[in-house]
C-alpha cells in the first residue's frame with residue numbers, strides 16, 4: 001500500500017514536472033492523476049489548485065481561557081467555553097483538543113466530552129502525587145502529563161536537576177508501564193520575538209548558571225534516553241530547525257514535537273518555495289513524530305482580553321501547515337494521526353464510532 005502510494009507519487013511528480021504552469025510544491029492528489037491522463041486532456045486543469053486536505057485536525061496543545069486562572073471555571077462554564085471554541089475551529093475542520101491543565105474540575109468535566117483530553121500539568125514539587133496520577137489515569141480523568149521547566153525561573157535557586165530525581169524517575173517508570181504520554185516544555189525565551197509577542201527572560205538567564213541547550217541535553221539524556229518507552233513530546237521546539245530536529249528524531253525514537261510556536265505564519269504572510277522545501281521534506285520524513293499543536297488559550301469572548309486568539313494565534317499554526325502543500329498521507333498524520341497514535345489506548349471514541 002505504502003509502496004504503491006510512493007510509486008504513484010513519483011509518477012505524479014514526473015507528470016507534474018512535464019506540464020507547463022505547474023511549478024508548485026504541491027503534488028497533485030491521486031484522484032487528479034485520472035484527470036491528467038483521461039478525457040483526452042480536456043479536464044486536466046480541474047482541481048489543480050485544490051491542495052491535499054485533512055478533515056480532522058486535532059489540536060494537541062491547548063489551554064483553557066486565561067479567565068480559568070483567577071476564577072476557576074465550573075463544569076457548565078467549561079462546556080460553554082469549549083463548545084464556543086470548537087465552534088470556531090470547526091470551521092477549519094478541527095474538532096478535538098488536548099488541554100494542558102492542573103485542575104481536577106477540568107478533568108472531571110472533560111471525562112464526559114469525547115472531543116477533549118487532559119494532560120495533567122504538574123509542577124516539580126508534585127512527584128509525590130504518583131498514587132493520585134495512577135488514580136486519575138485509571139478513572140479516565142487524564143490521558144497524559146505535562147511538565148514545564150519555566151517553574152525553575154520562578155525560584156530563587158533555579159537548579160533543574162529535580163527533573164532527574166528518583167521520585168520523578170518513579171513517575172516516568174509508571175508512564176512507561178501505563179503507556180502514558182508526557183509533554184514537556186523544556187525551553188525558556190531568551191530574547192524578545194516581536195512576531196509572536198514573545199517576551200524574553202534575559203534576567204533569568206543572567207542568573208540561571210546554565211543554558212537552554214544544557215536544559216534540553218539534560219532532558220534528553222536523563223529522561224528521554226532513560227525511559228525509551230515513554231512517548232516524550234517536546235513543546236515549541238520546532239524553532240531549532242529541521243536539521244537539528246531530524247538528528248534528534250534519529251537518535252531518540254520515542255521523541256515527538258508539537259508544531260506550536262515554531263511553525264507559525266500569519267494569514268497574509270507567505271513562505272517562499274525555498275522556505276517551504278525543507279519543511280515539506282521534514283514533515284514527509286517525520287510525519288509519525290510531528291503533532292499539530294497551537295498553544296492556544298481557548299477563550300470566553302465575554303471575559304477575555306485576547307479576543308484575537310483565533311486569528312492571531314490558532315490560525316497561523318493552521319496556515320503554516322496548510323502552506324506546505326503536503327501529500328495527503330503526511331497531512332493526515334501531522335494534523336491528527338500522529339496525535340491519535342501517541343494517545344494510543346487513551347484515545348476516546350467519538351459518538352459516531354460507537
Ligand SMILES: [Zn+2]
Pocket residue numbers: 061063100295
Ligand atoms: Zn502551552
